[in-house]
Amino acid sequence: MKKRPERLIGVTGSTGYLGGSLVSALRAQSLNVVAYRRSVPDGVNDGSVRHLDLGQPADRGVFDGVSCLIHAAWDLSETDPRRAWELNVAGSKRLLETALDAGVQRVIFISSMSAYFGTRQPYGLMKLAVERAVLEAHQVVVRPGLVYGAHSGGMFLTLAKLAHLPVIPVFRGAQQYTLHVDDFISALSTLVSSRDVPSAVIGLANETPTSFKDIMQTLAEAADSSAKTVVVPWHALLALLRAAERLGVVLPVRSDSLLGLVRPAPGVPGADVAAQLGLTFRPFSRDQL
Amino acid sequence: MTTDVLIVGSGPAAAGAALALCQRPGLTVRVLDVGGRLEQDHEAARLRMSQREPSAWEATDLRTISQTAVPSAQHRLPEKRNFGSDFPFRDFGQLDAVSSAGDLNTHVISGAYGGFSNTWGAQTMVFSEATFDDWPFTRRELEPDYRAILGSIPYAAEEDDLAEYFPLWGEADRLPPLGEGPDRILKNYERHRVKVRGHGLLVGKARLAMRGAACVSCGLCMTGCPYSFVYSASHTFDQLVGDGLVEYVGGYVALSMGEEQGRPFVKARSLSSGLLETFNADKVFVACGALSTTRLVAQSLGLWSKRIHMSESAQFIVPLLSMRGVNELTQDDSFTLNQFNIVMPFDEVGHDVVQIHGYPFNEATGDALPQVLQPEALRGVRSALLRRATIGLGYLPSWWSPGFDVQFSSPESEGQLPAMTLLASSADQGLTKRKLRAVVQRLVTAAPYLGVMPALTQVSLSAPTKSYHFGASFPHSRAPQDDASDVVGRVAPWQSIHLVDASVFPTVPATTFTLSIMANAHRIARTVFEGT
Numbered sequence: 001m002k003k004r005p006e007r008l009i010g011v012t013g014s015t016g017y018l019g020g021s022l023v024s025a026l027r028a029q030s031l032n033v034v035a036y037r038r039s040v041p042d043g044v045n046d047g048s049v050r051h052l053d054l055g056q057p058a059d060r061g062v063f064d065g066v067s068c069l070i071h072a073a074w075d076l077s078e079t080d081p082r083r084a085w086e087l088n089v090a091g092s093k094r095l096l097e098t099a100l101d102a103g104v105q106r107v108i109f110i111s112s113m114s115a116y117f118g119t120r121q122p123y124g125l126m127k128l129a130v131e132r133a134v135l136e137a138h139q140v141v142v143r144p145g146l147v148y149g150a151h152s153g154g155m156f157l158t159l160a161k162l163a164h165l166p167v168i169p170v171f172r173g174a175q176q177y178t179l180h181v182d183d184f185i186s187a188l189s190t191l192v193s194s195r196d197v198p199s200a201v202i203g204l205a206n207e208t209p210t211s212f213k214d215i216m217q218t219l220a221e222a223a224d225s226s227a228k229t230v231v232v233p234w235h236a237l238l239a240l241l242r243a244a245e246r247l248g249v250v251l252p253v254r255s256d257s258l259l260g261l262v263r264p265a266p267g268v269p270g271a272d273v274a275a276q277l278g279l280t281f282r283p284f285s286r287d288q289l
Numbered sequence: 290m291t292t293d294v295l296i297v298g299s300g301p302a303a304a305g306a307a308l309a310l311c312q313r314p315g316l317t318v319r320v321l322d323v324g325g326r327l328e329q330d331h332e333a334a335r336l337r338m339s340q341r342e343p344s345a346w347e348a349t350d351l352r353t354i355s356q357t358a359v360p361s362a363q364h365r366l367p368e369k370r371n372f373g374s375d376f377p378f379r380d381f382g383q384l385d386a387v388s389s390a391g392d393l394n395t396h397v398i399s400g401a402y403g404g405f406s407n408t409w410g411a412q413t414m415v416f417s418e419a420t421f422d423d424w425p426f427t428r429r430e431l432e433p434d435y436r437a438i439l440g441s442i443p444y445a446a447e448e449d450d451l452a453e454y455f456p457l458w459g460e461a462d463r464l465p466p467l468g469e470g471p472d473r474i475l476k477n478y479e480r481h482r483v484k485v486r487g488h489g490l491l492v493g494k495a496r497l498a499m500r501g502a503a504c505v506s507c508g509l510c511m512t513g514c515p516y517s518f519v520y521s522a523s524h525t526f527d528q529l530v531g532d533g534l535v536e537y538v539g540g541y542v543a544l545s546m547g548e549e550q551g552r553p554f555v556k557a558r559s560l561s562s563g564l565l566e567t568f569n570a571d572k573v574f575v576a577c578g579a580l581s582t583t584r585l586v587a588q589s590l591g592l593w594s595k596r597i598h599m600s601e602s603a604q605f606i607v608p609l610l611s612m613r614g615v616n617e618l619t620q621d622d623s624f625t626l627n628q629f630n631i632v633m634p635f636d637e638v639g640h641d642v643v644q645i646h647g648y649p650f651n652e653a654t655g656d657a658l659p660q661v662l663q664p665e666a667l668r669g670v671r672s673a674l675l676r677r678a679t680i681g682l683g684y685l686p687s688w689w690s691p692g693f694d695v696q697f698s699s700p701e702s703e704g705q706l707p708a709m710t711l712l713a714s715s716a717d718q719g720l721t722k723r724k725l726r727a728v729v730q731r732l733v734t735a736a737p738y739l740g741v742m743p744a745l746t747q748v749s750l751s752a753p754t755k756s757y758h759f760g761a762s763f764p765h766s767r768a769p770q771d772d773a774s775d776v777v778g779r780v781a782p783w784q785s786i787h788l789v790d791a792s793v794f795p796t797v798p799a800t801t802f803t804l805s806i807m808a809n810a811h812r813i814a815r816t817v818f819e820g821t
Contacts, residue, residue, distance in 0.1 A: 081483040117637035120487035129486070132453030132639075136418070138429075201637075 013073030017153025054091035063102035145205025149181030163219035169232040174212035177205035203268035295570035300404025302576035302790035304522035305810030311534040323400035324539025338515035389711035403523030412801035419640035445501025451493035462501035468649030471628035481738035579760040603690030604756035609741040614676030645683035687797035693753040760791025
C-alpha cells in the first residue's frame with residue numbers, strides 16, 4: 001500500500017523569536033514542520049529546512065507537500081520605507097500568491113497589533129497592506145499582542161533590557177495588549193489543526209490592556225531593580241530616534257516601536273472568532289514572566 | 290423543446306444576461322430594445338477612420354466625430370458626446386413624460402443600442418468584499434460571474450495596491466502609456482507610499498474595459514474610440530447577433546409586463562408604427578437600466594403616486610492642481626480615459642470606500658473652466674492652469690449620498706408611458722457634506738506627497754441623478770417584502786420575470802458599478818437556468 005504523504009506545516013521567519021518558538025513547539029507536538037530560512041545550515045538535508053528569501057521570488061517547489069503555511073518572516077533591518085515596503089509587503093504578497101498557487105491550503109499571516117485601521121506607523125501600515133492581500137485570498141490573519149513569557153524575545157526582550165536602567169522612561173497614556181508566549185503557541189496550534197477557520201483578523205491578546213508603566217515596573221521588579229519610572233515626552237524621543245535612523249545609527253528601539261507603544265491599537269479584533277475557536281489569553285502578571 | 294427567453298434592453302445588464310444564456314442549449318434568446326443608433330453620417334465617418342491610421346484621417350471626419358457639448362454652468366462638466374452625437378442621451382420615445390423638480394437631470398434613460406455604455410468611462414473594477422455585507426449573497430458567490438464577464442470583454446489593468454480591496458480577476462492587457470500629469474502622481478505615490486497611505490489614501494492605475502495593447506493613443510477616448518477599442522454593450526450584441534446566438538428586435542419601447550397562467554409577456558409600442566405588440570416568453574429578463582426598469586415595474590403593478598427611493602452614489606468633482614505643469618497641453622498622442630484611481634477606505638474592511646478617478650487634460654476640461662477665465666485676454670492664465678490640472682471625478686457610497694425619489698402617475702391612454710417625475714430626496718444632506726469634507730481633508734493632508742493640491746474653491750457635489758450610478762428601487766433580499774426582489778430579481782407576484790440591472794442592487798458603493806451590473810445579471814441568468 002502506498003504511504004500517504006505526511007502533512008507538512010511550513011513556517012517562515014523561523015530564525016525569529018515567534019517563528020522559532022513555533023517551529024520548536026509544533027515539532028514537540030510531533031507535527032512535521034518545514035522551517036524556511038534564507039540560508040540552509042550545512043549538513044541539514046532532511047528537508048526540515050528549506051531555502052526562502054522574502055526579498056526574492058520563490059519557486060513553487062519550495063512549498064511541495066506543505067498544507068499550512070505560517071508566515072512570520074519580516075525583515076526589520078531595512079529602515080528606508082520604500083525599500084522596506086518592497087522587501088516585506090511586495091515580498092509577502094508574492095510569497096502568498098506562490099504558496100496558494102502551489103497548493104498550500106491554509107496561510108496564517110503573523111501580523112501585529114500595530115496594524116490597525118488609522119495607524120500611521122510605517123510598520124503597522126505595511127502589515128495592514130499584507131493583511132489585506134491575505135484576507136482577499138480568504139486566508140487567516142493573526143495579530144499577536146506584546147508577547148512575553150519565559151525566554152522572551154522581540155520587543156519584550158528589549159523592554160526587559162530597558163528595565164535594568166537606573167531610570168526607566170515611560171510615556172503618558174501608553175499601553176499594550178499582552179500575549180503570553182504559551183497562549184500564542186496554543187492559539188497557532190489550534191489554527192493549524194482546526195478543520196474550519198474563518199478568513200478573519202484574529203487578535204491574539206488578553207482584551208484588557210496593561211499600561212506601559214505597569215509593564216516596565218513589573219519587569220523592573222522581576223529584575224530586582226528599584227529603578228524609578230519617569231514620564232518622558234515621547235514626541236521629543238521620537239524625533240531623536242528618527243534623526244538617528246536617518247543617520248544610520250542602530251539603536252535598541254526603533255522609532256516605529258515607540259509609536260507602537262504610544263499609539264496602540266484601540267482594541268483586540270476578532271474576539272468572537274477567537275472565542276469560537278476556544279482561544280484564551282491570560283492576563284499579564286509577574287508570575288508568568 | 291426550447292425555452293424562449295426575452296431580454297428587455299441592450300445595455301450592460303442585458304449583455305451580462307445574454308452572455309450567461311447564449312451558449313446554453315435549449316434556449317432561444319431575443320432582445321427587445323429601443324435601439325437608437327448613431328447618425329449615418331457620423332457612423333460613416335467613424336468607419337472610415339477605423340480603417341486608417343490617425344495620420345491618414347480626413348479633417349472633416351475628425352471634426353464630425355470629435356465634437357463635444359457645451360457645458361452647463363450648473364454641472365460644470367458637459368454631457369458627453371459619442372462620435373459627435375448625443376444619441377446615448379437622445380429621446381427616441383423612451384423619455385416621454387419624464388420631468389424633474391429642481392435641477393435634477395432628466396436624461397436618465399438611454400434609448401441607444403448599447404445604452405449608456407456607449408459613453409461611459411469604461412472603469413472596470415469589482416466591488417469590495419465588504420460591500421456584500423449589505424447584500425444577500427457574497428462576493429465569492431459572484432466571483433465566477435465577474436470572471437465570466439471579464440473574460441468576455443476587453444480589459445486593461447495592472448496589479449497594484451488597489452488589489453488589496455479590488456482583485457483583478459482575469460487576464461488583462463496593459464494600459465497604454467499614461468499622460469504626463471497622472472504618471473507623475475503615480476510616481477510620487479510610489480515614492481511616498483507609506484506617508485500617503487498613512488493619510489488614508491491608496492493610489493493605483495485605472496482599470497478599463499478597453500483593448501489596451503491595441504490602443505493607438507489618438508486622444509479620442511472621451512468622444513468615442515473610432516477603432517471600437519473601448520467596450521460598449523453594443524459590441525457584445527453585435528457579436529452574439531452576428532453569431533446567430535441572439536435575435537435582436539429593435540424599435541420598441543416596453544410599456545408594461547406581467548404573467549398570464551405563469552407565462553410572462555411584455556407589451557411594447559413600435560416606434561415606427563405606433564402599434565402595441567405583445568411579446569411572450571418563458572422567462573423575461575428586464576435590463577432597461579435602473580430607472581426605466583423601475584418605471585416598467587411601476588406601470589405593470591400600478592405603483593402610482595408612491596415615492597420610490599433610488600439610491601445613488603453621489604458624484605463630486607475635485608480639480609487637482611500640481612506645481613509643475615505638463616510640457617504640452619494636448620490630448621493628441623495619449624489615451625484620455627480615467628488614468629488612475631484614488632481610493633479612500635474609511636473602515637478596515639473596505640465597506641465605506643470613496644473613490645476618485647483621475648482624468649488627464651482633454652478639450653472638454655478647458656471648456657469647463659469658470660466663466661471668469663474664458664475671455665481671450667486670459668488665455669495664458671487658462672493654459673497655465675490647464676497644464677497643471679488633473680480632474681478628479683469622485684464618488685461617495687449611496688449610504689452617504691442623498692439619492693433621489695421617483696414618482697409615477699398613470700398614463701392617460703394605453704400605449705403611453707406613465708408620467709415620471711424625479712424629485713430631490715428629503716434625506717438630510719448634512720452627512721453627504723460632512724463626508725465630502727472628510728474626503729477633501731484627506732486629500733489636502735496627502736497633497737504634498739502626491740504633488741497635487743485640490744482646488745478647494747472648485748470642489749463641487751453634482752446634482753442628484755448626475756452620477757448615473759443609481760439603483761436599489763427593488764433591492765435583492767433573502768426574504769423580500771414590499772418593494773424588494775428575491776435573489777434572482779423577482780418582484781412579487783412574478784415568478785418568471787427577473788429584474789437584472791441596478792434596480793435590484795441593495796446598495797450602490799462608490800466603486801464604479803457597470804462590471805458588477807453585468808456580473809449580477811450574469812449570475813441571475815445563470816442561476817435561473819442552473820440544473821435545467
